[in-house]
Amino acid sequence: MLEVRDLHVRFGQAHILQGVSLSIGPRPMAIVGRNGMGKTTLCQAIMGLVHATEGEIALGGERLNGLPPFRIARRGIALVPQGRRTFPSLSVEEHLRLVALRGAAWTVERVYQTFPRLAERRRNGGTELSGGEQQMLAIARALLMNPKLVIMDEPSEGLAPVIVDQLIDVLRGLSNDGMGVLLVEQNLRVAMAVADEVAIMVTGRIATSLPAKRLEDPELQRRYLGVAAGGH
Amino acid sequence: MDLAATILLNGLTLAALYFIVASGFSLIFGLMRVVNMAHGAMYLIAGYVGYAVFEPLYDRDVWYAWYVGLAAGVAFAAVFGALVQTLLLGWMQGQELRQALVTIGLSIIVADQLLATYGGTPRQFFAPDAIFGSTQVPGVGGYPTFRLVQIGVAVAVGLGLWLLLNRTKLGIMIRAGVDDRQMLGACGVNVPLVGVAVFALGAALAGLGGVIGATAQPLAQGADGRFLLISLVVVIVGGMGSVTGTALGAVLVGVAEQIGQAMFPTYSVILTFLIMVTVLALRPQGILGRA
Numbered sequence: 001m002l003e004v005r006d007l008h009v010r011f012g013q014a015h016i017l018q019g020v021s022l023s024i025g026p027r028p029m030a031i032v033g034r035n036g037m038g039k040t041t042l043c044q045a046i047m048g049l050v051h052a053t054e055g056e057i058a059l060g061g062e063r064l065n066g067l068p069p070f071r072i073a074r075r076g077i078a079l080v081p082q083g084r085r086t087f088p089s090l091s092v093e094e095h096l097r098l099v100a101l102r103g104a105a106w107t108v109e110r111v112y113q114t115f116p117r118l119a120e121r122r123r124n125g126g127t128e129l130s131g132g133e134q135q136m137l138a139i140a141r142a143l144l145m146n147p148k149l150v151i152m153d154e155p156s157e158g159l160a161p162v163i164v165d166q167l168i169d170v171l172r173g174l175s176n177d178g179m180g181v182l183l184v185e186q187n188l189r190v191a192m193a194v195a196d197e198v199a200i201m202v203t204g205r206i207a208t209s210l211p212a213k214r215l216e217d218p219e220l221q222r223r224y225l226g227v228a229a230g231g232h
Numbered sequence: 233m234d235l236a237a238t239i240l241l242n243g244l245t246l247a248a249l250y251f252i253v254a255s256g257f258s259l260i261f262g263l264m265r266v267v268n269m270a271h272g273a274m275y276l277i278a279g280y281v282g283y284a285v286f287e288p289l290y291d292r293d294v295w296y297a298w299y300v301g302l303a304a305g306v307a308f309a310a311v312f313g314a315l316v317q318t319l320l321l322g323w324m325q326g327q328e329l330r331q332a333l334v335t336i337g338l339s340i341i342v343a344d345q346l347l348a349t350y351g352g353t354p355r356q357f358f359a360p361d362a363i364f365g366s367t368q369v370p371g372v373g374g375y376p377t378f379r380l381v382q383i384g385v386a387v388a389v390g391l392g393l394w395l396l397l398n399r400t401k402l403g404i405m406i407r408a409g410v411d412d413r414q415m416l417g418a419c420g421v422n423v424p425l426v427g428v429a430v431f432a433l434g435a436a437l438a439g440l441g442g443v444i445g446a447t448a449q450p451l452a453q454g455a456d457g458r459f460l461l462i463s464l465v466v467v468i469v470g471g472m473g474s475v476t477g478t479a480l481g482a483v484l485v486g487v488a489e490q491i492g493q494a495m496f497p498t499y500s501v502i503l504t505f506l507i508m509v510t511v512l513a514l515r516p517q518g519i520l521g522r523a
Contacts, residue, residue, distance in 0.1 A: 073420035
């Protein structure tokens, strides 16, 4: 579905992405890695929000490099950004109206069925929601674009464990519906619960890519993520 | 008592004109963070172009001459604004200093071209019979009907803008763009195109002000600078990017100007700037502006 080949991003002297190559198929994929490894920059580069200096990004064989973000969005990629970035001036209902498409698989009604909490708060402003509600809204906003691939950057950040469990269910459901999912996570539990395949990012490169099950190995966690199940 | 009521009404009618012009300025700033120094030039160009269309029709004694002149002025300003955004400012998004310099340069060119084309003689539209003459206002007596119409137009502009921003999809896009332009693009919205629409709308409001203003009082060179300055003061006082704030700022500035001219004509300008200085000292984001 999405092919990323030898992607480089530089901000001035800083070489953030140093040749990322990724291939995302119909199975959900997660990218894990410590802070500052370039995960968010990768999401933004795919979405066209930051400029890639080298390399290629293609969706279904069509090149996306250099397109403005709104064209990339219309080609079928939606981003649930880090920090949610809902619009403070818009109500829940207005967020959904902004992106809703007529006659598509995901409609405003379906969003309200999937996230009943958003239906209850449809008149509330984007800033009057709790963290979990804002995350649901950011996901709903992405789904209403009816993308082929949804990229989620740290969706579990700052959420209560019970909300995280709901989130895992929603993400699995999307993948079962045939939507491509690229999940960027620091929370290994979420990454392993949602994705079949996990790529590990270290200093701007994909260090390795392996089946999610193998991440349970504490030795592997220590080597790539600097964390161990028993702490360190 | 009569005098006080007349001064107040004069202030309000002037405020109405200020609101029409400044609301366009505020709208453009709100979405695009462009301090459009050519806003006064758009006022001026709409006045002159509208007059060029109005005059031959008026000479032939056609009843709709003024309406056609108004439409021509507004339409010309809107197209001019859309072109300025597409050809010049769209390339320097986020570079405020560059945008300010380009729009200052543009307004100098526009003013000189208008001087070369139309000469320096002041021009004034004649309002159609229906809104010409005077109307009895309780407590004031006979008052120019057109100045009352001016208030009506300003109220209509205010309501229209409120409905546009709060009830339409374009309004949702504009407000979302003020919050987070980049994320709006990632939602599949063609943000540059929304920018062109907003610029055209803001320029059209300057143009509407240009024709209305040139009907209430003669239009001459220098009006561009005057109305740019007024727009700046009004949105600084009221709060950038807020329609209600712009209305409040316009009323304060308009009424203060009329009170000043009645009580101490020589120094009346000082009153306007005193208001601005006070607001800047106590509430730098403007009375209704967001911090």
